[in-house]
Amino acid sequence: MGIGTILIGIALLVVVAALVVAPLLEKPQPANEPLSARETLEIEHQSVLRAIREIDLDYRTHKLSEADYKDLRRKQVEHGADILRALDAFKSDEQIDEEIEAQVAALRSTNTMKVERFCTQCGKPVKENDRFCAQCGATLEPTHEETPS
Numbered sequence: 001m002g003i004g005t006i007l008i009g010i011a012l013l014v015v016v017a018a019l020v021v022a023p024l025l026e027k028p029q030p031a032n033e034p035l036s037a038r039e040t041l042e043i044e045h046q047s048v049l050r051a052i053r054e055i056d057l058d059y060r061t062h063k064l065s066e067a068d069y070k071d072l073r074r075k076q077v078e079h080g081a082d083i084l085r086a087l088d089a090f091k092s093d094e095q096i097d098e099e100i101e102a103q104v105a106a107l108r109s110t111n112t113m114k115v116e117r118f119c120t121q122c123g124k125p126v127k128e129n130d131r132f133c134a135q136c137g138a139t140l141e142p143t144h145e146e147t148p149s
């Protein structure tokens with residue numbers, strides 16, 4: 001094995017290491033002005049919501065694999081929940097009661113709603129039981145809970 005092959009091997013390792021480490025180093029920029037603990041949490045909460053929206057978009061445009069998407073999204077949702085819990089410390093009991101009611105209502109509506117599907121070819125949203133994409137005509141994978149006719 002020549003020195004060239006070894007150098008290429010090392011270069012590849014460096015590239016792979018950079019790809020693995022880069023996302024871990026990406027953190028929201030700290031604000032310059034001093035903020036109250038509550039303001040900081042609210043800003044952080046907004047950034048988590050934005051991150052989740054971006055993850056959803058990356059998944060729809062096939063920049064993320066399903067496994068990466070689920071993993072990244074779960075982390076952001078957990079982070080968001082931590083922030084909300086911390087923000088709760090600033091809230092009155094009445095506000096917390098209202099929020100729980102709103103969350104219960106939201107949960108109820110997601111339970112009755114079908115999961116959104118997207119065409120694997122063009123990324124356009126498709127209906128739960130569609131067999132073909134209405135946009136590009138691609139054959140769609142059948143869903144797990146397809147009812148036998």
Ligand SMILES: [Zn+2]
Nearest residue numbers: 119122133136
């Ligand atoms: Zn399509």
